[in-house]
Amino acid sequence: MQTVKIPVSIDPIRAASSGLRYEGYVPGKQLKRLSELCAGDCSDVVVSLECGVDLQGIVYLRGKAVTELTLLCQRCMTQFTTEVTVDFCFSPCRTEAEIDELPDAYDPIECNDIGEVRLHQLIEDELIVAMPIIPMHEDTDCSQGSKDVVVGEIDPAQEERPNPFAVLEKLKSK
Numbered sequence: 001m002q003t004v005k006i007p008v009s010i011d012p013i014r015a016a017s018s019g020l021r022y023e024g025y026v027p028g029k030q031l032k033r034l035s036e037l038c039a040g041d042c043s044d045v046v047v048s049l050e051c052g053v054d055l056q057g058i059v060y061l062r063g064k065a066v067t068e069l070t071l072l073c074q075r076c077m078t079q080f081t082t083e084v085t086v087d088f089c090f091s092p093c094r095t096e097a098e099i100d101e102l103p104d105a106y107d108p109i110e111c112n113d114i115g116e117v118r119l120h121q122l123i124e125d126e127l128i129v130a131m132p133i134i135p136m137h138e139d140t141d142c143s144q145g146s147k148d149v150v151v152g153e154i155d156p157a158q159e160e161r162p163n164p165f166a167v168l169e170k171l172k173s174k
Helices: 012-018 032-037 096-101 119-130 156-160 166-173
Strands: 021-026 045-053 059-072 079-092 107-109
Touching: 012 045, 012 059, 012 079, 021 119, 032 119, 045 119, 059 119, 079 119
Parallel strands: 079 107
Antiparallel strands: 021 045, 045 059, 059 079
16 A cells, blocks of 8 residues: 555545555654654654454455654653554544443444544644653663652751641540
């Protein structure tokens, strides 16, 4: 199959009834929100997407997205690249009742006014959620390694403060 650009939006019901499959990429330059969270450029996202209908008659969009992000290590404050991979399985829903009845294997997605799903936005959202909360090198690759960072020292005299609930303990014993 030829590697092509993934369409910006598709009609999931029409695509599922046709059993469409996409193997391609989303240009990293088009994912503005993801790029803003990175320390450098966001590489193109390699995407495989399958549209279909399961045995229960539920329309689904199942796929995988892989990209390489340049992030800032929060230990040593240097840039590093990491691969972010997401697997997703969505089903378009129009009402709250459809969302409530949807099996756990599927995540609900909303269609726009003309019944289409914005694939680029959907893939970007999934990659943002999959990003590490605190980006760091591996201990062996980081200049700080596994050193414990000490921000301040606790004064031992402060540890001996009186318990504010001691008064309640006295009232309880009466």
